[in-house]
Amino acid sequence: MLHGEAVKLGKDESAEIKSRIGLIxxxxxxxxxxxxxxxxxxxxxxxxxxxxMGLNLAIVYGxxxxxxxxxxxxxxxxxxxxxxxxxxxxxxxxxxxxxTEEKA
Amino acid sequence: xxxxxxxxxxxxxxxxxxxxxxxxxxxxxxxKSAAGYFAAxxxxxxxVNGIAFAGDYLSAASFLGICGMIAFSGYDxxxxxxxxxxxxxVALFVVAEPMxxxxxxxxxxxxxxxFNSKGIxxxxxISTLIVSICYLIPQMVGAxxxxxPLLGMPHWVGVIMVGCIVTFIVATAGMTSTTYVQFIKGGLxxxxxxxxxxYLINNGLSIKPSDDYHExxxxxxxxxxxxxxxxxxxxxxxxxxxxxxDIHLVKLEKSGVNTWWKLSEKDGKIVLEEALSKTVTxxxxxxxxxxxxxxxxxxxxxxxxxxxxxDGQEVDKISGLGPFSxxxxxxxxxxxxxxxxxxxxxxxxxxxxxxxxxxxKEIMRPGLKFKVDKGATPWSKWNFISLMLALFFGTAALxxxxxxxxxxxxxxxxxxxxxxxxxxxxxxxxxxxxxxSGAMTHGVLDLESSNMSAPLLAxxxxxxxxxxxxxxxxxxxxxxxxxxxxxxxxAVAHDLMDRYLDLxxxxxxxxxxxxxxxxxxxxxxxxxxxxxxxxNVSFLVGWAFAVAASANLPAILMLLFWKKTTAxxxxxxxxxxxxxxxxxxxxxxxxxxxxxxDPATAPIPLGNPGIISIPLxxxxxxxxxxxxxxDNATKKA
Numbered sequence: 001m002l003h004g005e006a007v008k009l010g011k012d013e014s015a016e017i018k019s020r021i022g023l024i025x026x027x028x029x030x031x032x033x034x035x036x037x038x039x040x041x042x043x044x045x046x047x048x049x050x051x052x053m054g055l056n057l058a059i060v061y062g063x064x065x066x067x068x069x070x071x072x073x074x075x076x077x078x079x080x081x082x083x084x085x086x087x088x089x090x091x092x093x094x095x096x097x098x099x100t101e102e103k104a
Numbered sequence: 105x106x107x108x109x110x111x112x113x114x115x116x117x118x119x120x121x122x123x124x125x126x127x128x129x130x131x132x133x134x135x136k137s138a139a140g141y142f143a144a145x146x147x148x149x150x151x152v153n154g155i156a157f158a159g160d161y162l163s164a165a166s167f168l169g170i171c172g173m174i175a176f177s178g179y180d181x182x183x184x185x186x187x188x189x190x191x192x193x194v195a196l197f198v199v200a201e202p203m204x205x206x207x208x209x210x211x212x213x214x215x216x217x218x219f220n221s222k223g224i225x226x227x228x229x230i231s232t233l234i235v236s237i238c239y240l241i242p243q244m245v246g247a248x249x250x251x252x253p254l255l256g257m258p259h260w261v262g263v264i265m266v267g268c269i270v271t272f273i274v275a276t277a278g279m280t281s282t283t284y285v286q287f288i289k290g291g292l293x294x295x296x297x298x299x300x301x302x303y304l305i306n307n308g309l310s311i312k313p314s315d316d317y318h319e320x321x322x323x324x325x326x327x328x329x330x331x332x333x334x335x336x337x338x339x340x341x342x343x344x345x346x347x348x349x350d351i352h353l354v355k356l357e358k359s360g361v362n363t364w365w366k367l368s369e370k371d372g373k374i375v376l377e378e379a380l381s382k383t384v385t386x387x388x389x390x391x392x393x394x395x396x397x398x399x400x401x402x403x404x405x406x407x408x409x410x411x412x413x414x415d416g417q418e419v420d421k422i423s424g425l426g427p428f429s430x431x432x433x434x435x436x437x438x439x440x441x442x443x444x445x446x447x448x449x450x451x452x453x454x455x456x457x458x459x460x461x462x463x464x465k466e467i468m469r470p471g472l473k474f475k476v477d478k479g480a481t482p483w484s485k486w487n488f489i490s491l492m493l494a495l496f497f498g499t500a501a502l503x504x505x506x507x508x509x510x511x512x513x514x515x516x517x518x519x520x521x522x523x524x525x526x527x528x529x530x531x532x533x534x535x536x537x538x539x540x541s542g543a544m545t546h547g548v549l550d551l552e553s554s555n556m557s558a559p560l561l562a563x564x565x566x567x568x569x570x571x572x573x574x575x576x577x578x579x580x581x582x583x584x585x586x587x588x589x590x591x592x593x594x595a596v597a598h599d600l601m602d603r604y605l606d607l608x609x610x611x612x613x614x615x616x617x618x619x620x621x622x623x624x625x626x627x628x629x630x631x632x633x634x635x636x637x638x639x640n641v642s643f644l645v646g647w648a649f650a651v652a653a654s655a656n657l658p659a660i661l662m663l664l665f666w667k668k669t670t671a672x673x674x675x676x677x678x679x680x681x682x683x684x685x686x687x688x689x690x691x692x693x694x695x696x697x698x699x700x701x702d703p704a705t706a707p708i709p710l711g712n713p714g715i716i717s718i719p720l721x722x723x724x725x726x727x728x729x730x731x732x733x734x735d736n737a738t739k740k741a
Contacts, residue, residue: 015201015205018201019201019202019664022196022197022198022201023197023198023665025193025197026193026194026197026198029190029193029197030193030496033190033193033492033496036186037488037489037492037493040183040470040476040488040492041476041485041488041489042485044469044470044471044476044477045469045477047469047470048465048466048468048469050432050435053428053429053432054414054428054429054431054432054435055428055431055432055435056435056465056468056469057469058179058468058469058470059179059431059468059537062179062182062183062185062186062537063534065186065189065190066185066186066189066530066533066534067530069189069190069192069193069526069530070523070526070527070530072193072197073192073193073196073522073523073526073527074523076196076197076519076523077519077520077523080516080519081516084516
């Protein structure tokens with residue numbers, strides 16, 4: 001009990017590919033975030049340019065980063081859930097249980 | 105400023121606290137095992153956990169600190185919102201699932217899953233403790249700031265009260281109750297912030313925020329040479345004048361009361377503009393605008409100087425605004441902010457806040473707080489990059505966020521709850537820009553405490569909303585502090601005592617040790633909360649993020665993605681991360697102000713250590729791992 005997990009997890013065949021998708025999405029977001037930080041640092045006046053519905057680039061880019069994180073999160077979950085269903089299905093629940101028993 | 109205490113606020117506050125304590129007792133009776141205490145038995149539903157994540161994360165820093173910073177410095181405060189939210193992307197895409205796969209109760213378990221190394225156990229536990237304490241300070245400062253207007257008590261009473269209630273909650277119940285408290289609080293915070301924002305936008309914008317808003321006077325003067333020779337007023341007499349950092353300040357006297365004014369040019373004429381001031385005399389007496397606090401002469405401020413409608417005309421009021429046109433109208437207008445100037449006047453130390461009309465264009469883009477535009481230096485630009493880096497990488501390394509991955513049953517649930525958290529937190533952060541800019545223009549600011557801006561804005565719309573918002577804000581502090589204390593007590597009982605020292609504690613013994621640790625950490629947090637009074641809480645949280653990002657994130661990322669990582673590499677990278685981040689913070693200009701020294705003499709002109717300490721910690725991990733490859737080879741053999 002003392003060194004056991006709070007919960008027991010089954011083996012996840014899709015772990016590797018999920019982690020690759022995660023890294024790609026992370027890299028895309030990090031690049032867009034870096035762009036935001038660099039414009040703020042190197043050309044803060046550019047951030048004052050009006051670009052959408054009377055709002056300036058600073059607000060649109062800022063709101064955009066927040067909304068993008070939500071959209072990318074939902075897409076990532078969609079991909080991952082599909083992958084888990086597809087890749088872990090053939091083994092079925094019995095395989096997961098036996099894996100858990102082995103660990104225990 | 106002086107606040108009038110509202111009975112409604114007190115009643116609601118007491119109901120909230122009793123409710124929170126009730127939940128704690130209820131779950132406390134159910135929690136007997138270590139898994140239950142530290143990880144809620146891994147049984148929490150992902151939706152509940154997601155909102156609880158939001159509850160954990162939307163701490164005093166987010167609600168009080170960010171809104172306050174936006175209210176005082178415009179868009180620069182909103183940069184914190186963006187950075188805090190962006191950090192979740194790292195948590196979701198990179199850390200969430202592997203952490204869930206590797207971990208048991210704590211972040212240390214996850215780091216140590218592969219190695220079983222004493223060094224990692226010790227350093228990770230210490231890092232958890234230090235980051236938690238860094239994060240606890242701003243929560244406590246926030247608590248102190250809140251009780252003043254809410255219950256009319258001094259700062260230190262608030263800090264002690266929160267410390268005691270939370271320590272009691274944690275020491276009785278652990279993670280299950282903490283989770284439900286966070287869930288309720290996170291949900292309520294988002295709902296009522298939305299209500300406040302809707303009120304705000306519906307209310308429109310006006311150059312006179314309210315009927316009882318103080319009307320700032322101007323007096324014409326006659327100038328002779330560089331000084332004011334006489335004033336055109338029969339009420340006031342000229343008492344003194346001095347120039348402080350190019351600001352010409354004039355003291356006027358009326359019926360034995362001294363007030364400070366600023367020499368300005370208005371419509372082509374030289375005039376004196378009324379300012380606000382706080383004077384501390386030699387014997388410690390505090391005077392607000394020349395009178396004792398009780399005279400209520402230290403007005404709440406913040407108004408629009410020139411309100412411009414979409415046709416470019418100057419108007420007194422605009423209503424019928426939408427969420428976008430609200431912000432674009434502010435961009436077109438001029439807002440009167442208040443700039444602070446400290447100086448000595450004979451034996452008195454004086455702080456003057458003078459009117460500083462600022463164009464909306466400047467307010468709605470970066471540059472008022474972070475020196476990236478006017479008056480920028482290479483250091484100030486690096487400082488800004490450093491902060492944004494720490495915010496981005498800090499979230500995924502915060503121990504009280506990481507432990508929440510262990511409260512759900514599966515990796516899929518960990519992922520889903522993170523997405524719920526991102527959506528809830530992201531939505532809330534968008535609201536911060538409205539609440540902050542609303543506080544800036546609605547005559548509600550307390551110039552002595554930026555942290556109170558959002559609750560005071562709620563007060564503008566009625567005492568009921570103020571009471572609810574304040575009670576939620578207080579619960580916010582309670583909830584976040586409980587999460588942090590659970591994380592710290594886990595670090596002590598599970599990582600240090602059970603694993604590092606191999607004390608072979610029984611399940612019961614471990615829970616007891618955790619509870620004792622909770623009490624001790626609570627005590628430390630109370631002390632530090634009193635010491636750091638008056639600093640913006642979001643700014644303080646920036647430091648906690650920097651320490652977390654420097655100490656923990658390189659270890660987490662490299663363990664997951666670099667096969668050559670060794671136990672020694674992880675141990676040293678955490679050590680160097682903590683030491684370098686803390687050293688830079690302790691030698692920063694902001695800490696020099698705390699020490700009572702001239703900030704210009706600080707050896708490191710960086711306000712945030714991330715840009716140095718994060719790469720340094722990565723570098724240490726790589727170099728030490730490469731030097732200790734033998735360890736991994738032995739382990740494999």
